[in-house]
Amino acid sequence: MEIFGIPLQALLAQLLxxxxxxxxxxxxxxxxxxxxxxxxxxNFSHGAMYMMGAYVAYIxxxxxxxxxxxxxxxxxxxxxxxxxxxxxxxLIERLFLQWLYKLDHLYGLLLTFGLALIxxxxxxxxxxxxxxxxxxxxxxxxxxxxxxxxxxxxxxWVVLVSVVVCFSTWFVIERTRLGAYLRAxxxxxxxxxxxxxxxxxxxxxxxxFGVALAxxxxxxxxxxxxxxxxxxxxxxxxxxxxxxIGGMGSILGSIVTGLALGLIExxxxxxxxxxxxxxxxxxxxxxxxxxxxxxxxxxxx
Amino acid sequence: MNRFAAGFVLxxxxxxxxxxxxxPVFLMNALCLGLFACAFNLLLGFTGLLSFGHxxxxxxxxxxxxxxxxxxxxxxxxGILAGTAASAVLGYLIGSLAIRRQGIYFAMITLAxxxxxxxxxxxxxxxxxxxxxxGVPRGNLFGVISLExxxxxxYVVLAVFLGCFLLIYRTVHSPFGQVLKAIRENEPRALSLGxxxxxxxxxxxxxxAALAGTAGATKTLVLGFETLTDVNWPMSGEVVLMTLLGGLxxxxxxxxxxxxxxxxxxxxxxxxxxxxxxxxxxIFVLCVLLFRRGIVGELAALFRK
Numbered sequence: 273m274e275i276f277g278i279p280l281q282a283l284l285a286q287l288l289x290x291x292x293x294x295x296x297x298x299x300x301x302x303x304x305x306x307x308x309x310x311x312x313x314x315n316f317s318h319g320a321m322y323m324m325g326a327y328v329a330y331i332x333x334x335x336x337x338x339x340x341x342x343x344x345x346x347x348x349x350x351x352x353x354x355x356x357x358x359x360x361x362x363l364i365e366r367l368f369l370q371w372l373y374k375l376d377h378l379y380g381l382l383l384t385f386g387l388a389l390i391x392x393x394x395x396x397x398x399x400x401x402x403x404x405x406x407x408x409x410x411x412x413x414x415x416x417x418x419x420x421x422x423x424x425x426x427x428x429w430v431v432l433v434s435v436v437v438c439f440s441t442w443f444v445i446e447r448t449r450l451g452a453y454l455r456a457x458x459x460x461x462x463x464x465x466x467x468x469x470x471x472x473x474x475x476x477x478x479x480x481f482g483v484a485l486a487x488x489x490x491x492x493x494x495x496x497x498x499x500x501x502x503x504x505x506x507x508x509x510x511x512x513x514x515x516x517i518g519g520m521g522s523i524l525g526s527i528v529t530g531l532a533l534g535l536i537e538x539x540x541x542x543x544x545x546x547x548x549x550x551x552x553x554x555x556x557x558x559x560x561x562x563x564x565x566x567x568x569x570x571x572x573x
Numbered sequence: 574m575n576r577f578a579a580g581f582v583l584x585x586x587x588x589x590x591x592x593x594x595x596x597p598v599f600l601m602n603a604l605c606l607g608l609f610a611c612a613f614n615l616l617l618g619f620t621g622l623l624s625f626g627h628x629x630x631x632x633x634x635x636x637x638x639x640x641x642x643x644x645x646x647x648x649x650x651x652g653i654l655a656g657t658a659a660s661a662v663l664g665y666l667i668g669s670l671a672i673r674r675q676g677i678y679f680a681m682i683t684l685a686x687x688x689x690x691x692x693x694x695x696x697x698x699x700x701x702x703x704x705x706x707x708g709v710p711r712g713n714l715f716g717v718i719s720l721e722x723x724x725x726x727x728y729v730v731l732a733v734f735l736g737c738f739l740l741i742y743r744t745v746h747s748p749f750g751q752v753l754k755a756i757r758e759n760e761p762r763a764l765s766l767g768x769x770x771x772x773x774x775x776x777x778x779x780x781x782a783a784l785a786g787t788a789g790a791t792k793t794l795v796l797g798f799e800t801l802t803d804v805n806w807p808m809s810g811e812v813v814l815m816t817l818l819g820g821l822x823x824x825x826x827x828x829x830x831x832x833x834x835x836x837x838x839x840x841x842x843x844x845x846x847x848x849x850x851x852x853x854x855x856i857f858v859l860c861v862l863l864f865r866r867g868i869v870g871e872l873a874a875l876f877r878k
Contacts (some may be wrong), residue, residue, distance in 0.1 A: 277661065314677050371862060378623045378675045379861050382817065385810055386857025419756035462705030513685040517677055546696060557670055560682065564673040 278542050290538015291428050291531065292496065295434030296322075298530030299489040300511045302438055304484035305520040306445070308480045309458040313369060313380030318389040319508030321357050321483040326499045327395065328353035330406050342393040349491050357487035359372065364530020369479065370472070388505065397499035403498020409507040430492045437488065438527045445523055461465025492550040515555040529567060575743060579823060584738075587730045597723040601730045604685055605834045607732050607791035610815040610827035611741050612784035618822035619812070620777045621757030623680045627688025627785050630660040632804025633690060634786030635793040639706040640699055642794070645863060646806065649712050649720060649794050653733070654818025657783050657788025663690070665775070672774045673843050675760070689808060694804050707802030709793060726795065727775050733791055742824055744780065753777050757822075807850075814823050814853060817860045820867030 300318055307315050313323075329349035337339040344352065364387065372380050408426040415424045445451035456466045458472055465471045490503075497503060511530075518529030533552050539547040559567060591600050596754045609631055616622045634656030642652040671682045701707070711720040720726040744750050751771050755763040764770045793799045802808065809836065819830025834853070841849050864871050 274836050308677075314681065368858065368862065375865075379682065379865065381623070381625075381677060381680055381814065383858055383861040385813075386854045386861065389810070389857065390851050393854060393855075396850065397847035505806070509684055509688045512681040516674070516681050516685065534859045543633030549696075550689045553685050553692075556682070556685055560670045560673050 281421055286538045287535060287540045288427055288431070288538070290534045290536070290541070291431050291536070293537060294534015294541055295431050296493055296530075297491045297511055297514045297534050298438050298506065299434055299485050299492075300507065300529045301514045301526040301530045302523065303442060303485040303517065303527045304511065305523060306441070306454075306485075306513055306516040307479055307482040307522050310454065310461075310475055310528035311365075311369065311380070312373065313384065314377070315482065316381055316513070317364075317388040317391060317481075317506065318384075318483065318486050319457050319506075320388040320502030321361065321486040321504070322490040322493070323501060323504030324360070324391065324506060325353040325357050325487025326406070326494040326503065327399075327490075328487065329491045329494045330404055330499045333406065346491070346495070349494075350488070353487040353491045354430070354484035358480040358488075361483035362476050364481040365534075366488055377496050388508075392501050392505060398498065401500060401502060403500035403503075406494040407497050408495035426495060430496070434489070434492065435531075437485070442523050442527065443483070445472075463572035479480050510552050513552045515558045517552075517556050517566060521566075521567025522568035525566075525568025575823065581742075582733075582738070583762050584825075584828075585731075585735055588735070589728075591833075592724055592727045593728070596766040597727045597837075599839060601723075601727055601795040602792060603812075603832055604730055604734045605788045606815070606835055607828045607831040608737050608791070609788035610812055610819070610831040611738060611789060612781050612821075614816045614821065614827040615741055615744065615784070615814060616777055618820075618826070619757065620753040620774060621751060621760075622672075622778065623676075623813070624671070624683040624686075624778070625680045625806075625809050625813065626683035626690075627782075628804050628806060628808035629667065629687035629690040630664060630782040630785035631696065631792070631800070631812075632801075634660040634789035635799040635803050636694060636700050636706065639709045639793045639799040642712060643706060643709050646712075647654060649714050649729075652794065653790040654710075654767065655795070657786045660786025660789065661779055661783035664786075666859065668775050668778030668782065672771055672778065678692060684806065684809065687804075688806060691801065691806070692806050694744055694801060700799075700801075703801065705798055707798045708800070709797045711794060712796065720794075730791055730795060732821060733787065737787055741784065745824070749773070749776075762835040765814050790867045793812035803830035811853070814857055814860070817865075818856060818867055820870035820873075821865075823869040823873065826867050826869035833868075 300322060304315060304318055307313060326422050329346065332342050332344035332349045332352055333346075334343075368383060369380065369389070372383060412426045414429075415422045417423075445454055450555065453464065453469055453474065457469070457471055461471050489515070514530050514533050515526065517533065518525045518527065533555065537548055537551055540551040547554070582857060586605070590592075599713060609627070613627050616624055616627075637659040638652040638656035641647040642654045647655060665682060667686045669731065670686065671679050674682060695702060712730060715718050718725065720729065721856070743751075752763065752768055755766070755768070756770055756773060760770060789803060792803070815828070815834050816827045817829035818833060819828065820826025837852070838849060841852065860867065
């Protein structure tokens with residue numbers, strides 16, 4: 273069976289790959305949206321956090337090159353990376369970001385851009401620009417034949433776990449008491465503070481949570497792409513386009529947009545491979561012409 | 574006006590004397606990047622628009638100039654004009670899309686669209702992909718004056734730089750420039766005063782892109798090659814840093830900032846490798862946290878006291 277003159281197997285494989293990328297877009301743009309909601313900062317270092325998440329997995333397994341080899345498995349990394357990077361993020365927030373909330377939003381972008389340069393530079397001087405191999409855990413190796421296609425287990429796992437994490441986040445923010453505080457803090461921090469909620473602490477934790485999501489995505493990505501210092505900056509620009517397309521007003525919107533754009537990108541790889549690296553940007557341009565506020569956006573200033 | 578005139582004359586004299594002290598090619602490269610930063614400052618410093626994709630204009634103009642001089646045999650001045658025109662057109666396209674959103678979104682959109690330009694240059698046939706365009710001839714200015722001599726070329730580049738610099742000064746201090754500043758200070762109020770804000774923003778964007786293009790095309794003429802470095806996002810970040818370090822919204826600031834950054838990169842690149850990036854990032858962080866007015870801005874504030 274063929275579609276667009278391409279065997280169905282190949283088409284489905286590319287679509288799955290697109291969905292995998294879409295999962296990363298969703299996890300990252302979700303984190304960006306949560307952070308922006310409360311901090312009014314676009315976190316340019318989000319890509320660097322994602323990259324560091326992957327490196328936590330790499331280092332947890334094989335150490336620093338000198339000294340002991342830790343040998344901690346993928347599953348440990350999946351738990352450890354969000355915690356370590358989340359804590360690192362909270363430190364960053366306390367040290368740097370907290371001084372910027374009263375200033376123009378652009379300064380937050382510039383500061384986090386500087387941080388991204390620093391982090392990337394440190395990792396480059398340590399690991400060079402070439403990638404490190406990190407293999408998928410044995411439990412998730414191989415593939416399953418599900419009749420109409422052969423499903424690589426690891427990729428299926430990435431999509432599944434990303435969707436679960438994204439929707440859990442959505443549930444916590446939209447349906448629980450904690451999420452209600454968060455949403456109230458987004459609308460009017462002074463008022464929430466007056467109700468006796470520790471808003472600065474909430475901000476710190478939110479930033480930590482946002483970058484923890486990025487680190488989580490980094491660990492998921494480690495076995496698929498090579499772990500390299502440049503993996504973050506390659507991704508973050510596409511994620512910015514995703515955020516512009518979806519608009520940052522809606523949590524659900526950023527998840528759906530991320531997944532959908534991954535799929536479209538995968539589809540483009542099949543139909544017209546030359547355009548696959550720019551298709552997200554082209555869609556962004558079209559959305560800007562038709563609906564400048566973004567698909568799910570309220571015009572936020 | 575008088576203070577500017579004094580500063581400008583001093584700048585011209587310094588510029589004229591510099592090649593007898595420093596290495597001309599380095600100085601020409603610094604002048605081009607200085608012009609790039611001044612063009613960028615027209616947008617960020619005077620209109621309040623943060624474009625995170627200015628490398629697209631620097632690089633595209635460089636490619637157009639390199640291609641037209643190498644394969645069509647255009648003379649240098651026509652090559653620079655072709656590059657400038659290409660960047661102006663690209664600026665119109667990117668600008669019309671980007672001004673549909675404000676603030677932080679504007680920055681993200683310009684970054685994303687510039688990345689699209691980068692991927693285009695990576696894949697298109699005429700740019701030479703990863704290798705870039707090498708061996709661009711310097712040619713003869715107006716078809717008669719040979720630019721093979723570094724010193725001759727230097728004075729041509731200096732003239733281009735000073736001309737563009739005057740144009741930027743004139744723009745900033747024209748009624749048009751005053752409207753740009755009004756938009757920077759309070760966009761809704763400028764709108765309610767009856768100014769067609771979008772038109773002004775777009776015009777500022779195109780002008781800034783075109784001048785960035787002049788810088789890029791001239792840089793290609795100087796170095797004799799054009800590669801993907803000029804069109805990639807780190808270059809967009811660098812120009813923000815140059816302008817921020819020198820002083821947003823000051824006339825001479827971007828020039829000071831770019832001179833420092835270019836010198837720093839030149840001095841450090843061989844010695845510390847990837848740590849250059851760390852140092853640039855650290856300067857970024859320090860500027861944002863401690864002196865947001867930049868070097869020239871802080872000095873001006875000091876003298877005013």
